[in-house]
Amino acid sequence: MKIRANRRSREPFGRRLRGFVARRYKFVIAAVSLSFLVYGGVEAYDALTTSPxxxxxxxxxxxxxxxxxxxxxxxxxxxxxxxxxxxxxxxxxxxxxxxxxxxxxxxxxxxxxxxxxxxxxRTPTALIRLDGLYVMDVEGTVFKRAAVEDALYGELPVITGFTETRLKDDPYGLTVRTLELIRILKNRRGFNIGDVSEISVDGALGLSVYTVAEGVRIDVGVEKFGEKLDALEKVLHARGGSFRGIEAVDINNGRGVIVKFTTNTA
Known part of the structure; x- marks a missing residue:
């Protein structure tokens, strides 16, 4: 026996019309409400941004x-x-x-x-000579050209021996070594950063400092700065803390402190 499928009954036209009108009405109401909300939001924003x-x-x-x-x-x-x-x-x-x-x-x-x-x-830690004098901070950033109004001349050591290329590439990490030396000198008693006028950087010899008093060159290399400066301190203590009569000091030789005295030509 063949079973016939149920046929879907069609809603009356009047009911379908009322449903269509109701849906359109809801859409219109929603659109109008949204417009009021947007307008109200704009008005509220304008009121807030102009409120005294x-x-x-x-x-x-x-x-x-x-x-x-x-x-x-x-x-x-x-x-x-x-x-x-x-x-x-x-x-x-x-x-x-x-x-x-x-x-x-x-x-x-x-x-x-x-x-x-x-x-x-920024905290300035040194002046550095490139094509002129610039200021370097404690992070090693060269951030401005030094000016008289900065009042740093004579207050900070001057780093020499760098070029812009060497400072940028720095394959031997000499910038980091220089900053480490400055940090150690700042934290020392006795011979300290106030006694240093210049820090010279050399790719082969490492670091050398020049003293404010007498302009003595002190070769310190690139490592163990604290130990080397302690050894230097003992020599200075024996001389009453004076560099007088000394031309150069080598504390980067692995054998101790080697002092080169000035030659009296008088």
């Missing part, structure tokens, strides 16, 4: 030294009275980094009407 209650009243700057507060604020582009929601803090930070003394900076909103600028300045 959100105008910047305080700009706090911390960590500044060589970079003045006024300069940091000027570079940031942030102005008192400006709406705090319209400030681009990333752009403001990038602008402040335009000052070479700024190693890092963070700009953030700290309230409805206040902004904080947190600066981390």
């Amino acid at each position: 209650r959100l105008a910047v009243q305080t700009i706090e700057v911390t960590g500044h030294g060589r970079v003045s507060k006024e300069e940091a604020v000027e570079l940031s582009g942030i102005r008192e009275g400006e709406n705090i929601l319209t400030i681009n803090v990333s752009e403001a930070a990038d602008n402040i980094r335009g000052n070479p003394w700024v190693g890092d900076v963070r700009v953030k909103r700290t309230g409805f009407a206040s902004v904080a600028i947190e600066i981390k300045e």
Whole structure:
């Protein structure tokens, strides 16, 4: 016996029409509601970004030294009275980094009407002679040409023997060695960084320092700086701490301290 498939009954036209109208009505209502929401959002945003209650009243700057507060604020582009929601803090930070003394900076909103600028300045550790005198920080970054207003002449040792190419490639790691020597000298009592006027870098001989007093050359090599300087200290102690009459000192020979005295031609 053949079984006939059930035929799907067709809804009456009136019911189908009412369903169509209902669906269209819901769509129109949703579209209108969305338009009101968008319009309301735009209006609310405009109200917030023009509200006098959100105008910047305080700009706090911390960590500044060589970079003045006024300069940091000027570079940031942030102005008192400006709406705090319209400030681009990333752009403001990038602008402040335009000052070479700024190693890092963070700009953030700290309230409805206040902004904080947190600066981390570079710490100069030496002057370095390339095509002129430049300033090097404790990380080994050469970040600016030295200027009289920096007040670093005579305050920091001068590194010589580098070229821009050698400083960039540095296959022997002499930059790192130089920074290590400076760090050790800074932390020493007795003969220390204040007694050094120049650090000479040589790819074959290593590092040599020149003293402020008497201009004595001291060959220190590229390693075991602390031990070598301790040995030098003993010799200086025996001489009352004086370099007088000494032309050069070699503490990079593996045998101790070798002193070369000046020749009296008088």
